[in-house]
Amino acid sequence: MNPQGPYDPYEVLAAAAAEWDAVEPLLSAQARQALAAALRRLRGTPAGREAAARDAARLLTDAMPDAEGGRLVATAPQAASSAGFRAEDLAALVLDRTRMVGPVLGPVRERLLSVPALSDDVVIRQGGDPYAAGLIRLTGEGGAVRLPRFQFSEDALPWLVLLEVNELLDAGEDPWGVADWWLSDNAWLAAPPASLLGTGRDHELVAVAHALTDGE
Structure with missing residues (x-):
C-alpha cells in the first residue's frame, strides 16, 4: 500500500x-x-x-x-x-x-538505563556470574544488556539478599519494575532499597518484599 x-x-x-x-x-x-x-x-x-x-x-x-x-x-x-x-x-x-516506551514508561526506562551498570564481560572479568538467577538484566539501545551496578558488592558478587528479594518480586518477568523498586524512595524503609544493601538491614528488605507479594 x-x-x-x-x-x-x-x-x-x-x-x-x-x-x-x-x-x-x-x-x-x-x-x-x-x-x-x-x-x-x-x-x-x-x-x-x-x-x-x-x-x-x-x-x-x-x-x-x-x-x-x-x-x-x-x-x-x-x-x-x-x-x-x-x-x-x-x-x-x-x-x-522492550515495552518501556511512550510518555509514561519511556522516561522511567531512560532513568533506569542512566544508573551505573556493568556489562556481562565486565562482571566475568571481575570474577562474577552475570547470568546468575535473580539478577536484573536491562536491555539498552541496540540490545546491549546492562546489569545495574547496585546489585553487586565491590568484588562483583551479587548481594545474597538482593537475589532473594528479586525472586520474591519476580525480577525475571518484570526486571524494569523491580529495578525501579530498588532505586525509588520507599515509604516503609525511608530510603531507596538499593541504598540499604550491605548495611545490615537485609531482614527489612525481605520483609517489605514479602509485604508486597503476600496479597497476590
Whole structure:
C-alpha cells in the first residue's frame, strides 16, 4: 500500500509505536526483519536518518493490509501526538524488545538505563556470574544488556539478599519494575532499597518484599 500525498514518516512510526499491539500481528516475519534494518539505520548517523524514517514508514504501510496502512497514515498526526509516542519508541519496541516506551514508561526506562551498570564481560572479568538467577538484566539501545551496578558488592558478587528479594518480586518477568523498586524512595524503609544493601538491614528488605507479594 503506497499512501497518496505527503505525510510525515516520523509521525507514522510514532503512531505505529502507539498501536504496536495491533500493528505487529499484521506484519510478516520478513516485514519485521526489513523494518528492523530500517530502524537500525534510523539510529545511525544523522545524515541517513530522514531516508531511514521514510523507508521504515513505507515498509510498514506496504506490509499492512490497505485499509490498515491507510488508516495508520491518516491518523498518524493525531494518534502519535495525543499518545505522546516518538519514532524512537518504535525502534525500542522492535530492536530492543522492550515495552518501556511512550510518555509514561519511556522516561522511567531512560532513568533506569542512566544508573551505573556493568556489562556481562565486565562482571566475568571481575570474577562474577552475570547470568546468575535473580539478577536484573536491562536491555539498552541496540540490545546491549546492562546489569545495574547496585546489585553487586565491590568484588562483583551479587548481594545474597538482593537475589532473594528479586525472586520474591519476580525480577525475571518484570526486571524494569523491580529495578525501579530498588532505586525509588520507599515509604516503609525511608530510603531507596538499593541504598540499604550491605548495611545490615537485609531482614527489612525481605520483609517489605514479602509485604508486597503476600496479597497476590
